[in-house]
Amino acid sequence: MDNVEVPVEGQPRPRRRALVWGIAVAAAGAIAAGSFALGRATAPEPPDDTAAACEDARQVVADNMEDASESIPGEDDIRGTREQDEDRAEALSYASVAFNTILPNPDCFDVSERAHAQTFLDTISR
The missing domain is CATH 1.10.287 (Helix Hairpins)
Structure with a gap:
């Protein structure tokens, strides 16, 4: 039982912290992918040389x-x-x-x- 982390008052629990980080990373990835897709969709066509x-x-x-x-x-x-x-x-x-x-x-x-x-x-x- 030495490895069990006891939550300290005012700090999120370890599972909740992992969940928050997971959501933040997923949101950042979704924003990056959306920005890339929007940039490709609105980019001007290269000139026909x-x-x-x-x-x-x-x-x-x-x-x-x-x-x-x-x-x-x-x-x-x-x-x-x-x-x-x-x-x-x-x-x-x-x-x-x-x-x-x-x-x-x-x-x-x-x-x-x-x-x-x-x-x-x-x-x-x-």
């Missing part, structure tokens, strides 16, 4: 494809010259950048553009 990202990706593709077409040697160039080889390599580099921009942005480009990009990249990687 897809349009801006697509515009940027399309611009990168257009710029690099233009640079690639300007780098392709003309028909009047002498075949097999070092300059012609460098021009072809430069054109391939620009085209690679363009097509590597298309693949990670599937929402910005249609199926045929993505398929063309993948085919080109598969071909030059051989």
Whole structure:
């Protein structure tokens, strides 16, 4: 009987103290959960950056494809010259950048553009 706590006058009993603490913790949890739910429900939607990202990706593709077409040697160039080889390599580099921009942005480009990009990249990687 040494472990029995005798209530002291003016202090709540141990069970009542545990009950009060339990109610307080449960109320705090309910308030926190309600606040979180209310915050999620009334929070503004994040801006849709897809349009801006697509515009940027399309611009990168257009710029690099233009640079690639300007780098392709003309028909009047002498075949097999070092300059012609460098021009072809430069054109391939620009085209690679363009097509590597298309693949990670599937929402910005249609199926045929993505398929063309993948085919080109598969071909030059051989």
